[in-house]
Amino acid sequence: MNKIIKQSIIPLVTIVISIILGVVFQNSFLSILTLIVGFLNSYYMAIGKWHNYIFGLLFAITYGVICALNGLYGWGIFAIVFYVPSQIMGMINWKKNNEDNVVKMRSFNLKVSLVVCSGVIIGSLLFGYLLSLLPSQQLSFLDGTTQIVNVCGIILSLLRFREAWYVWLVNNVLDLSIWIINLINNTPNAQMMFITSLMYLVMNVIGVVCWIKIERNQNNKLIDKEKNAIYN
Secondary structure, X not given: OHHHXXXXXXXXXXXXXXXXXHHHOOOOHHHHHHHHHHXXXXXXXXXXXXXXXXXXXXXXXXXXXXXXXXXXXXXXXXXXXXXXXXXXXXXXXXXXXXXXXXXXXXXOOHHHHHHHHHHHHHHHHHHHHXXXXXXXXXXXXXXXXXXXXXXXXHHHHHOOEOOHHHHXXXXXXXXXXXXXXXXXXXXXXXXXXXXXHHHHHHHHHHHHHHHHHHHHHHHHHHXXXXXXXXXX
C-alpha cells in the first residue's frame, strides 16, 4: 500500500501544477490536458509500467492537434499514421514481456547504433523536404527531424530497448528549439508546450537513470537464477 501511495504522489502533484500553470498562462483545456497526459506517459514509462501507453495514446492525439494548429504538420501526420497505432502495439508488447509488473529491458550493440543513426539522418532529410512542400508548414527540417527521431525512440521503446531514452534526449533538444522559437513568435499554446517539452527533458533524464537501474537488477536476478540452476 505504501508503494502505491508513493507512486501516486508525483502524478497527483503534476495534475495540480498543470492546472495552475494553465490558469496562470490562460491556456486552453487542450494544452493543460496535453501537459498532464504527457507527463504521466513519461513518468510511468520511466518506472517501466505498461500503462504508460494509455497516456501516450492521449498525448499523441492532443499534441498532434496543437502542432497542426501551429503549422507543424509533421506531428499531425505522424500522430494519425504512426503514433496512435504504436501506442497500442507498445501496450500489448509490454504487457506480454514484464517481470514483477516491470517491463523486461534490452540493449543493443554499436553496429545497431550506427544503423539507427544513419536511418535517422536519411529519414530526417527526406521527411523535412516533403514537409517543406506544404505551403503553410513552419520549420520544415526541424519539425521533420523531431518526428523521425521520435519515431526511432518509440520503436526502440516498443521493442523494450534502453537506448530509446538516449534517442529521446536528442529529440528533447530539437523539440525545445521549436517551442522556444514559437514562444518568441507568441504562437497559440506555446507557453504550455514549452513547459511540456522541458518536462519531457527532465523525465527522460530520470528515465535513463531508472532504466539503467532496472536493467542492472534484472541482469543480477538472471545471473542468480543461472547460478542456482548450476548448483542445483
